Each structure stands twice: as structure tokens, then as C-alpha cells.
Amino acid sequence: AQKVTQAQTEISVVEKEDVTLDCVYETRDTTYYLFWYKQPPSGELVFLIRRNSFDEQNEISGRYSWNFQKSTSSFNFTITASQVVDSAVYFCALSEVYGTYNQGGKLIFGQGTELSVKP
């Protein structure tokens, strides 16, 4: 069965600390995509990154970095030198390419991790 687990419900850090958000997924498909979204207090989900199952290279974008490891079915997200503006709920999501859940291009979301960055 397809599943995305974000075990950390809430994380609180002080500004400038590094923080890692964990994401573990389950799928029987060999071809799939993984995503991270940010939901600030305003509510709109903002797309951050997409990773396909054949690309395990880590990615860095400014203070954000992502670590994809197929061996552990994990796709973790690290924020370096966190800032107050990073406070939000972060969602990890999975989309299978060939599995039955692919109909319509549906995404399977984790439950989200609420990150609070205090000044």
C-alpha cells in the first residue's frame, strides 16, 4: 500500500538552528515522484521540490536541502540557519507513476510537520 509518514508532528527551534524534517514513504511502484510542500499561516500550499525515484542526488537550494535515500525509503528536508519566516507546516507527498493510485495523478500526503522558529 502507498503511504507517507511524517513522524514529527511539531518541531520548535530557535532562529539560526538547523532543523531536519523526516519523511518515510511506502510504495510498490518502481517509478514514483516525491515532493515537499510548505503551508505558511496564510494556508496556501507552496510547492518546494520534486524528486523522481531514479535520481538520488541530494539537492540544495539556498538554505534548503533534501536527502533522498531509496535504501531507507526516506526523503528528508533540512533547513539550515532557520529563520522565523520558515515557520509553517511542511508536507511530504508521493505520486506513483504506474501504480493504481496514479489514476488522475493523485498525490499521497503525509500528515505534515509543524515547524515553529522562534526569534
Next chain:
Amino acid sequence: SQTIHQWPATLVQPVGSPLSLECTVEGTSNPNLYWYRQAAGRGLQLLFYSVGIGQISSEVPQNLSASRPQDRQFILSSKKLLLSDSGFYLCAWRARGSSYEQYFGPGTRLTVT
């Protein structure tokens, strides 16, 4: 560039009243469209999706319905709202043949009283 609109932004409705939420996408053709609900507690629940005009797939049985009268218009409706329909409703689109990421609208916050 593509943009997605939702209205209204907020809505307070009494139990038993009808509902109509609208979503439109600009700058793309023949997108897949999605309605999600997010209750307090954060999880995102997929309600409906559509791969074309008049084609609606329902994910969760409930008193809500969806329609797609035009290529880039997606409407969420109810004939009689329940208290449990309260939540944050998000519309999303995805380009055909894309890498599967969805792009979300600003959402509608619905309170049923």
C-alpha cells in the same frame, strides 16, 4: 504563467444551507483538477479530481459534489451543509504529461454554524 483562483476566501454558512465554491485556472489547458479538504488537525483529504470536462471522480462518499462545466473551472457544491463540512478547502491543478506536482490555490475557509 499559470495562476489559480478560488472564491470566496472565507464563508460562514448555517447548517442545512447550500454551498458553492469555485476554482478557476489560467494559463494552461486541459489540466487535471483537484479538491481537497483540510480539517483542523492538518491532514489533507482528497475529495474529488477531474481529468476533463464533465469527468469527476469521487474519493470520499459524502454530501458534497463536484462539477467541471468548463476546461479550467472546477466547482464544489453541497445541497445541505453539515457541521462536519467545516474546514479549509483547497483547489489544485496539475498539467497533463507533467512530473505530477500539483499547484494549489489560496483556499476557502468554510465555517458551518
